[in-house]
Amino acid sequence: MKKIVIFAMGLVLSSNTLAQEKIETTISGDFVSSYIWRGQDLGSTAVQPTLGVGYKGMSLTAWGSYGLANPDDVKEFDLTFGYAVGGFNIGVTDYWFSAGLDPEGRYFKYDAHGTNHLFEANIGYDFGFASLQWFTNFAGNDGVNKDGKRAYSSYFEANVPFSLVGVDWTATAGAVPFATDFYGTTGFAVTNLSLRATKEIKVTDTFSIPIFGQVTGNPCAQKAYLVLGFTLQP
Secondary structure (H helix, E strand, O other), X not given: OOOOHHHHOOOOOOHHHHOOOOXXXXXXXEEEOOEEEOOXXXXXXXXXXXXXXXXXXXXXXXXXXXXXXXXXXXXXXXXXXXXXXXXXXXXXXXXXXXXXXXXXXXXOOOOOOOOOEEEEEEEEEEOOOOXXXXXXXXXXXXXXXXOXXXXXXXXXXXXXXXXXXXXXXXXXXXXEOOOEOOOOEOOOEEEEEEEEXXXXXXXXXXXXXXEEXXXXXXXXXXXXXEEEEEEEOX
């Protein structure tokens, strides 16, 4: 699962990029002290590579997470196809985890009742001063509701970017609208209140490394997390 990063897609293009006719490529890697996603603790220290291509608003992104400190952390490999125009974006993500319904962790097993894949759709809009995103699981290894039926687990969040004393900040508020054991909720619940700060550290005249820190609270689970990380990108 992902940090929204992906901002719902892992590669959401800006309006300036969309106007270009050439193919855009993204190659990067995040190193994080712990993997916190939508207010959930998914593992300890990890490397999270991204590889993406985009053309005329369409994007295809591969994203993964691999534990560096704990060999028992679940490995993750996600593929996202998205489309963005202006501030509007939609996308579909195929999440795969090394643990799930298939004890052998096979990537190419798509059995409806025995796969480790999870499929999620998203829709959102970036107003510039703030953005809104909605995500819903529609197939694969989803959670169940109070009745033991597929929950079509959903999550929505608002992001507000701002700058303060030379640092880029993003405030996030996210919630789960109804019961699902996928997010550990029994009804509507606020699961993610986060504040992230990013600052580029100049290494040479042509190369810098973004360093970020993030504090996250999950009021529903009564948990709080502090994450430190950096990004490598050519």
